[in-house]
Amino acid sequence: MSDALNYLVAARGDALGHYFKFLKDAGKYLDPKTRDLISVITKVHAQTEAGFKQYLTRALRDGVKPIEVIDALLMAFPALGLAKIVWAAEIILEMDMPEFRPENLTREATWHDVGPVERFQDGETARVPCDGRELFVYRKGEELRVYDSRCPHQVTNIPHLALEGTTLTCPKHHWKFDITTGECIAVGKEPLKRFETKVEGGRLFAYW
Template sequence: MSEALDYLMQARPEAMQAYFKFLKLAGQRLDPRTRAIISVITKVDNQTPAGFRQYLKRALQEGVSAAEILDALLLAFPTLGLTKIVWAVDQLLEMDLPEFRLAASQQGKTDLPVWRDLVRFAELQSDRIHCFAANGRHVFVTLRDGEALVWDGVCPHRQIHFKPEDVTGETLVCHGHGHVFDLRTGLGVANTGESLRRLESRVCGEHLQITGG
């Protein structure tokens, strides 16, 4: 939540609580993915960069694919127009999200991920956090019940790229704003409501693989 919304929540709590209740009730019959897509389109229509980035990340966390985001933008062409759609694409390219880099490199085959070796699975240890360079950033890997969890090394708050030295034990502390994340779960410790984005991964042969360019 922005500082402005924090201020309004404190200065006019009744009005703001009613507003957020209205938003929740207005979409209660829609599934989370549909609500997320509609929210992205409204931010494109208003051309609000911070809101667009926030709701785009939320849509991806809800399982909306890059292909579906692009389809929704084009489907809304009658109301958005080409200028706003191009603005939205500029925003998502600046965010440098792996899903959309893959969409560009595959030239429309966004549903067919490109898998790349990250590390030999046998080299992973359950009692430590592993950090690797991948897709132009760092990713963090932990084992939970024999399953590898791969977390994107970008802060969901303001897109700051994490560094290996940001890890302390099983927590990750953003060097930009001090936000703390539990690398066992990806959840924010004090900053509730924020979470690291889990990257799609698989074990193929001897290697742990992730998608991306």
């Protein structure tokens, strides 16, 4: 939520609570993906950029595929019109999410070569490019954890300079993450996206 909405909840939560309960109950018989797509469409209709980014990232976390987002927007053409669909597409392009690039929209998940294991030092974090993504790799002993460099809030690409010790802070809205676990430890709630990993032939691979 925005700072302004948080303020109103703090000031008159008794009144706004009814509104939030209505929103929750209104979609309780829908599966999560359908509900997420409807939420995305409503934000496009209202042309609220922050809300669109918030619900778009939520939809992706809940398993909605990028191609399903595109199809939902196109199916809503009679209500949205071309101008609002283009508005949404411009925001998606600005967010520069690898999964929305045309060549990736229908691509199946696969293993990606992140680099030689010896490159990653015990107790340290590296930020590395890999097949169109930026990754944070944290090593503890023999365990290697690979995270998406993008904040789960509004997919801001977090730079390596944002890492102090084991705390990673998104520069946009100051969500803080423990890089050893990926958990969000301040401001927000969602953890960093973690990729499945394996080691073969002395090289680290991540799956997406």
